[in-house]
Amino acid sequence: MNDQKPRILVGVDGSPGSQAALRWALTYAEQCGGTITALIAWAPPVLVEAAPVPPVISDEDSKKCAEQQLRQTVDDTKAALATSVHVGLEVVRGPAARSLLERTEHADLLVVGSRGHGGFVGALLGSVSQHCVSHAHCPVVVVRPGAG
Template structure:
């Protein structure tokens, strides 16, 4: 990476919104010669129900699953677009918004999907996207998935 190459961070969680964001980033980076860092944050599940639950994955298993999900999303999207834009991958244990903001410190651009896996289906902007838009120290692009 050189000083002339824009550094672009993208949040990936496997959701349609994050896949749309990843497609947008790869096209953008191809045109501007930018470098891409795809970030997937994971956290152990918080069980609040008193019903019997399946055994929780270990942190090691959860991290491995997150790495697999990120690799799959990046590889499939790169193949779909037939692009050779190099994508750095970073899996972080913690809250998605905090992980994205930390990684985007010093970046030229942060890109997120309009909605991830959580929240309300009718919401136009999810909580992670809202937090990033409000607190990032760089420009933020919010990408909506194509209408189905």
Template sequence: MGAKPRIVVGVDGSPGSRAALRWALDYAEHCGGTVTALIAWVPLTFVEAVPAPPVISDEDSAKRAEQQLLRTVEDTAAAQPTSVPVHHEVVRGPAARSLLDHAEHADLLVVGSRGHGGFAGTLLGSVSQHCVTHAHCPVVVVRPGGG
């Protein structure tokens, strides 16, 4: 008997990532897999601030990311009850690189088509496009409303 399929899903709280999480949970439910919900954060930098930039520590940034991840997973699980185990990963680093690193030995990587940044009119965001291009496992890109 083989190991349970391991599914990594990128979560940032955006509608696209919520759709991706719903899709990943549904898929895992059908195939008996496990889900790792991952949020990545980078230290905030302020180039121009008057009179002085607010002080936001790495610890604060990590805590905010963790809270966003937990809130998104809890909201999604409440709307779509599941028995699928969901592991939480809060990672310091760029989103695309963090997802690719964690999906290196995964069976599937799931991302939303667009996150919080970028240009609203583009079909794919930079993170999803980078993941599709560089992942060592299959990648599913989910559009908001498509999960």
């Protein structure tokens, strides 16, 4: 970290793990005077049909849904903690792990939940958090649901 305000990047997907990560990051930022960017990554729906079928949800609808999920999660979490820490919002098209990792070059800390949406329920770390721990350009905090 540097002498300036710590730049904290948080992965948010609306899951209990990402909500815990955001709570942890907000508490940490309040204590150290850090700045937060909450990032949600989205991808167009994948159709697994043999015959060509037009997408049910457009790219623009997918993006709007992701933005709404991010804004709602941030607003609810900030209200629950009664914090005034500013949170910048970033909505990115692409895989979550890659999107987060690209932005760790300009972050002092990455905070992610241990489990997001999808994957194996019994796994200790999800694929995104595992990938981030292994490849981030900054320290990574992994927060379990119920923590933070």
